[in-house]
Amino acid sequence: MNGIAALQPYVIGPLLVWAAVLKLFGRRTRAQAGRTALARLVGAARAVPALRLVGVLELAVAAALLLPPAVPAEGAAAAALSAGFLAYLAYARRAAPMSSCGCLGAHARPVDLRGFARAGLLLAASVAAVWAGPHPVDAPLAALGVAEAAALLALSPELDHAWLMPLRRLLVRLRRPLAVPSPEEVPLEVTLRLLYRSPAYCSASARLSSDVRETWDEDGLRFVVYAARGRAVVFAVPLGGEDPAAVRVALIDEPAVA
Amino acid sequence: MTSRRQLLKSAVLGGGAGVLAATAMGSLGPEAAFGAAAPDIVPGAPDPNFAEGRIRSVKDNTLFVLGSNMVFHRIRVVDGTSLWKLGPVAFDQARPGDGLYARGVRMPDGVLAAESVWLNIVNIKGHVRNITSERLHLDHNGQEIVCHQVPGKSVAVYSDAPPSADLSLLRVGQHVQVLGAWRPDTNQVDIATVFSPH
Numbered sequence: 001m002n003g004i005a006a007l008q009p010y011v012i013g014p015l016l017v018w019a020a021v022l023k024l025f026g027r028r029t030r031a032q033a034g035r036t037a038l039a040r041l042v043g044a045a046r047a048v049p050a051l052r053l054v055g056v057l058e059l060a061v062a063a064a065l066l067l068p069p070a071v072p073a074e075g076a077a078a079a080a081l082s083a084g085f086l087a088y089l090a091y092a093r094r095a096a097p098m099s100s101c102g103c104l105g106a107h108a109r110p111v112d113l114r115g116f117a118r119a120g121l122l123l124a125a126s127v128a129a130v131w132a133g134p135h136p137v138d139a140p141l142a143a144l145g146v147a148e149a150a151a152l153l154a155l156s157p158e159l160d161h162a163w164l165m166p167l168r169r170l171l172v173r174l175r176r177p178l179a180v181p182s183p184e185e186v187p188l189e190v191t192l193r194l195l196y197r198s199p200a201y202c203s204a205s206a207r208l209s210s211d212v213r214e215t216w217d218e219d220g221l222r223f224v225v226y227a228a229r230g231r232a233v234v235f236a237v238p239l240g241g242e243d244p245a246a247v248r249v250a251l252i253d254e255p256a257v258a
Numbered sequence: 259m260t261s262r263r264q265l266l267k268s269a270v271l272g273g274g275a276g277v278l279a280a281t282a283m284g285s286l287g288p289e290a291a292f293g294a295a296a297p298d299i300v301p302g303a304p305d306p307n308f309a310e311g312r313i314r315s316v317k318d319n320t321l322f323v324l325g326s327n328m329v330f331h332r333i334r335v336v337d338g339t340s341l342w343k344l345g346p347v348a349f350d351q352a353r354p355g356d357g358l359y360a361r362g363v364r365m366p367d368g369v370l371a372a373e374s375v376w377l378n379i380v381n382i383k384g385h386v387r388n389i390t391s392e393r394l395h396l397d398h399n400g401q402e403i404v405c406h407q408v409p410g411k412s413v414a415v416y417s418d419a420p421p422s423a424d425l426s427l428l429r430v431g432q433h434v435q436v437l438g439a440w441r442p443d444t445n446q447v448d449i450a451t452v453f454s455p456h
Binding site for chain 2 (some may be wrong): 066078102105109110111124165166172175176177178179180182183185186187188189190193194195199202203204209210211212213216218223225227232233234236242245247248249250251252
């Protein structure tokens with residue numbers, strides 16, 4: 001138990017340093033400060049100073065956590081900061097549901113469950129850090145630390161582009177979820193785009209008085225029927241063809257429905 | 259139906275042509291093409307010949323529609339009306355609950371005689387968050403929208419190439435625009451066309 005407590009400053013500390021550096025020195029973060037929920041909370045004009053202040057607080061708490069000696073007040077300060085983050089997220093979710101939180105640099109995603117989970121994990125780790133003391137590091141403890149850090153990173157939407165998107169791209173490449181179900185089936189839209197580009201359609205379009213009324217496939221052709229003020233215009237479009245000039249057209253009196 | 263189709267088929271294959279002669283359809287002069295008077299609408303005022311809303315009930319050939327501004331519309335669907343629901347469809351596809359845009363002519367009794375009715379049509383821009391089996395998961399301003407590939411209907415337009423039934427060139431992370439049919443009261447959309455910038 002002591003070991004777990006002793007581990008927490010080394011999990012929270014680097015995360016806070018990273019967040020602080022992004023807030024204090026990240027040019028993009030400052031540029032997008034106006035779009036975060038913080039701007040809603042303190043006003044757009046004060047968003048950048050507020051962001052800097054949070055960064056300084058984070059840096060101070062991180063320094064206290066990482067530098068010896070370990071005193072309970074450091075954990076308490078980190079817990080207070082984490083509780084503040086949670087309260088801020090709850091505010092952002094209510095008051096500015098479309099804004100991002102601005103926690104770990106700039107991104108456009110609004111606050112979601114992952115943000116709350118990350119702040120909750122941070123709060124739990126900070127509370128545990130209150131009991132931190134000197135303790136030797138062994139293999140299971142190191143593994144736990146790595147797992148905790150990985151969980152915090154996985155819960156950060158700011159990092160999705162670094163691991164989640166490539167992972168999903170790889171899965172899509174392997175599984176091919178959007179493969180064409182049956183290549184011989186030609187969607188109507190494909191036929192219509194060819195039709196719209198054809199001289200046949202251009203010669204008749206001014207007088208068409210309806211959208212597609214009827215369509216059917218026969219002998220490698222797709223027949224498309226439009227109404228034209230009491231008459232019918234029928235087009236024959238080659239299925240799978242690419243030459244608009246091959247489209248044929250006829251205008252006939254509307255046949256009596258047989 | 260078969261003999262009607264045979265008739266239409268023999269007309270286009272027998273006597274059909276690459277282009278229609280101008281005289282076949284009467285005058286094609288500019289005064290005919292642009293003959294329709296410009297709509298007489300005061301800027302800012304609602305267009306009387308347009309209606310939007312959701313279908314409350316369907317009776318005979320009339321749709322009873324409640325607009326998003328709580329204005330009630332009666333929309334008559336006639337023989338010449340074109341209906342769209344992921345493609346041209348028949349009138350029986352209009353169901354209570356469907357969202358709708360309709361354009362037509364306002365009759366003296368207040369009924370809109372529809373020329374065109376688009377059911378559940380949506381036009382969404384967003385980022386592809388994930389692709390799973392026959393689904394695109396779209397991030398649209400932070401909201402997830404699931405777009406379904408409909409075999410035989412959905413097409414993709416890559417840049418300015420002709421449309422293709424092959425959606426497999428779409429990539430996770432890219433920006434797309436989806437034209438499709440909303441499934442009422444869900445965050446799901448059936449894809450008609452997905453536009454990809456590359």
